[in-house]
Each structure stands twice: as C-alpha cells, then as structure tokens.
Amino acid sequence: MSAAAITHRLVGYDPGTGQIAAEYPIPAGRLDFARQVAGVGEDDPQAALCYRLDPGPAREIAEAIGADIDPAGLIFFFEGFAAP
Numbered sequence: 001m002s003a004a005a006i007t008h009r010l011v012g013y014d015p016g017t018g019q020i021a022a023e024y025p026i027p028a029g030r031l032d033f034a035r036q037v038a039g040v041g042e043d044d045p046q047a048a049l050c051y052r053l054d055p056g057p058a059r060e061i062a063e064a065i066g067a068d069i070d071p072a073g074l075i076f077f078f079e080g081f082a083a084p
Helices: 028-038 055-065
Strands: 006-013 020-025 050-053 075-082
Touching (some): 006 055, 028 050
C-alpha cells in the first residue's frame, strides 16, 4: 500500500471565530524551507500534521511563497492535507 499524497498550505485562522480566513499553497520547491521553519520533525516524514506558527515564522514562509499576510491579525499554521 502506498502512502497518500499530501499537499501543504499556510493557513490563517480568524482568532475570534476559528474559521479559515486565508490559505496559501506551498509550492514543492519551497516545501523543505517551510518544513524547516515550521519545525517539522523526522517523526512526521510527510509533514501531514498541523504546526502552529508564531508571527515571525509565519512571515518567513509567506515571504518565501510570495504571500502577503498579516501575522498579527490571524493565527497561522503550516498544514498538510490529503491531496484530492
């Protein structure tokens, strides 16, 4: 059985509602950088879990993927999703 394909995104949640307010795909060419900044460990080889990001790391990943974010206004996570 093969492992499921995973896509990765920088996701910002509204702190008042908990709803997704912003979502940016992480291109394959920036994935290793995003994994490192988010602190993904060797115990999560596909980076399938969710990693909460402080404003600094959220900004670093956003800049690397060309996204303009407000890291102080939203709660950001680096997240893995099952690919469709």
